[in-house]
Amino acid sequence: AQTVTQSQPEMSVQEAETVTLSCTYDTSENNYYLFWYKQPPSRQMILVIRQEAYKQQNATENRFSVNFQKAAKSFSLKISDSQLGDTAMYFCALRGGDQGGKLIFGQGTELSVKP
Amino acid sequence: GAGVSQSPSNKVTEKGKDVELRCDPISGHTALYWYRQSLGQGLEFLIYFQGNSAPDKSGLPSDRFSAERTGGSVSTLTIQRTQQEDSAVYLCASSLGPLSQGEQYFGPGTRLTVT
Numbered sequence: 001a002q003t004v005t006q007s008q009p010e011m012s013v014q015e016a017e018t019v020t021l022s023c024t025y026d027t028s029e030n031n032y033y034l035f036w037y038k039q040p041p042s043r044q045m046i047l048v049i050r051q052e053a054y055k056q057q058n059a060t061e062n063r064f065s066v067n068f069q070k071a072a073k074s075f076s077l078k079i080s081d082s083q084l085g086d087t088a089m090y091f092c093a094l095r096g097g098d099q100g101g102k103l104i105f106g107q108g109t110e111l112s113v114k115p
Numbered sequence: 116g117a118g119v120s121q122s123p124s125n126k127v128t129e130k131g132k133d134v135e136l137r138c139d140p141i142s143g144h145t146a147l148y149w150y151r152q153s154l155g156q157g158l159e160f161l162i163y164f165q166g167n168s169a170p171d172k173s174g175l176p177s178d179r180f181s182a183e184r185t186g187g188s189v190s191t192l193t194i195q196r197t198q199q200e201d202s203a204v205y206l207c208a209s210s211l212g213p214l215s216q217g218e219q220y221f222g223p224g225t226r227l228t229v230t
Contacts (some may be wrong), residue, residue, distance in 0.1 A: 021185065033217075035218070037221075042223070043206075043223050043224045044221060044222075044223050044224075045206065045208075045221035047219075048220075049216040050218065051223065062196045091158060100213075101146055101148070101163065101165075101219070102148060102160045102163050102174070103148075103158075103160065103212060103219065104152075104160070105157060105158035105159075106157075108157065108158075
């Protein structure tokens with residue numbers, strides 16, 4: 001079975017600082033994808049960043065970057081220069097290559113960016 | 116272009132009643148997913164449609180839940196004889212295909228409250 005674990009239910013960070021959200025996962029597949037989704041209070045889930053397991057290079061999208069440690073099955077999200085608009089629930093998700101595309105989500109981390 | 120839309124945005128129903136939730140995916144997206152987001156269970160996969168293939172119903176929690184997708188586009192999730200534990204936000208997502216690297220685009224969800 002595939003599982004995703006986020007061990008930080010809540011986090012807070014001062015505006016302009018850096019914060020790292022943790023995620024660990026378990027899968028027996030070699031071909032899979034990892035994602036970070038953001039869900040603001042409006043409920044709309046938005047993709048933040050994705051990582052293909054076969055790529056060794058960590059993905060980066062502007063202020064967002066990941067630390068992908070395949071052997072450790074760890075996939076953390078780093079947010080640099082945090083902004084008030086980053087306040088949201090963040091979900092780590094796993095999609096197996098053979099699972100028809102369905103996502104397995106972690107429990108989420110509620111991030112508050114304080115002015 | 117238009118994103119994934121869902122209706123209604125909120126639904127309050129009495130225990131024992133049937134409800135129908137609707138999802139309009141992004142035009143041209145062949146894959147459609149339903150997820151449920153609840154306080155106790157987090158985000159759970161429910162069902163997945165891909166083109167004309169038989170749907171993956173492995174996430175449906177009971178036989179009171181069913182879904183259909185007409186003409187490869189609009190999908191309806193039906194919950195019969197609703198129970199209080201069915202109260203949750205039901206999210207729909209679509210993507211270009213299951214094995215594409217493309218993201219799943221989520222709708223705003225339907226908040227279902229069973230009284």
